[in-house]
Amino acid sequence: MGADYILELSGLSKSFGGNRVITALDLAINRVGVTSLVGPNGAGKTTLFDLVTGFLAPDAGRIRLCGRDITGMPSHRVAQAGVVRTFQNLRLFRSLTVLENALLAVESDAGARAPGARLELAQRALERAGVARLAGVRAADLSFAEQKFVSLSRAIAKPAGLMLLDEPAAGLDAPSLGRFHAIIRGLVDEGRTVLLIEHNLDIVRRISDSVAFLDNGRLLAHGSPEEIFAIEELATLYFGNDAVI
Ligand SMILES: Nc1ncnc2c1ncn2[C@@H]1O[C@H](COP(=O)(O)OP(=O)(O)O)[C@@H](O)[C@H]1O
Ligand SMILES: [Mg+2]
Known part of the structure; x- marks a missing residue:
């Protein structure tokens, strides 16, 4: 079973x-x-990312990555x-350039690499995220949308097989959403797994292979977008009684 799933959470609980x-x-x-993780504000979506990435330790339950138990492992591991x-x-280094931000993402990676190879990895990540032309611009001088793409480039720069993206598309305009969609599908095409927190249900419907619905710290449903969007109670929970999705 473990080999079929990249991530398995079982009985996971956390209280503050x-x-x-x-x-x-x-x-x-x-x-x-x-996989898109949807649910109202305060549902626990970001906390779930904190648990999976080792920023927080769960009170109970197990976390398995590729079948290996990583429960309680510190975040760097x-x-x-x-x-x-x-x-x-976003957590960008605002006074550094876009390229420097990407380079730091590469350099904080464990594998020792020659400087030339690191530069190449950082530049390729900027290209993948569509921000290569901004390489010399300070992060603080970027538009909001470009800051989001630079944040994405920092994640792309790592060789990670599992990417947890916390509202990367929030606040993007329509053209930027198109760019975003293409980047994410490109990551999947190269064999990556993406877990995406996203509120725009139009994006969720189009981009997702599966959708997990979280409310008040409980998983209410997990299935194909078609299955999830067909559940009326979920629309009500998300939008109130007048919900149409
Ligand atoms: N470090 C923390 N200490 C105390 N409460 C927290 C902490 N982090 C999150 N919470 C609470 O946990 C709940 C879920 O938050 P969060 O995971 O950020 O939700 P979401 O990302 O779905 O909006 C909220 O009620 C929030 O106030
Ligand atoms: Mg959140």
């Missing part, structure tokens, strides 16, 4: 004080493809094991 944020969550993610994430607030 008395506040249960993730409750007995079971979720298995297929190798290769895009989870990263070495092939998991990369982006953050909702």
Whole structure:
């Protein structure tokens, strides 16, 4: 079973004080493809990323990566094991250039590489994210959309097989969303697995191979986009009673 899934969560729970944020969550993610994690604000989506990446330790439950138990592993070792994430607030080095931001992502990677090879990896990541022309621009001087693509390039620069992207498309305009979609499908084509937190259900429907619906720390449903969007209660939970999706 383990070999079929890149990520398996079983009985995962996390509380902050008395506040249960993730409750007995079971979720298995297929190798290769895009799984979107949807659900209202405060559902626990980012906390789930924090647990998978070792930024937080669960109170109970197990996390398996390619069948290997990584529960409680510190974040740098989870990263070495092939998991990369982006953050909702991007965490770019604002006074550094776009290329320097990508280079730092490459350099914080465990594998020792020659400087030339690192530069090539960083430049290729910028190209993949469509920001190569901005290589010399300071991150602080970029538009909001370009900052999001640079954040994505930093994740692409790592050789990770599992990419956890926290609202990478939030706030993008229509042309940028098209770019975003093409980049993500390109990552899947090269064999990566993407776990995507996304609120735009139009994007979710078009980009996802599977959709996991989280509410109040519980997994309410996981299935194909068609299956998930057909569930009326989910629309109600997400949008209130007038919901049409
Ligand atoms: N470090 C923390 N300490 C205390 N409460 C937290 C912490 N991180 C998240 N929470 C709480 O956990 C809940 C889920 O948050 P989060 O995972 O950020 O939700 P989402 O990403 O789905 O919007 C929220 O109620 C939030 O206030
Ligand atoms: Mg969040």
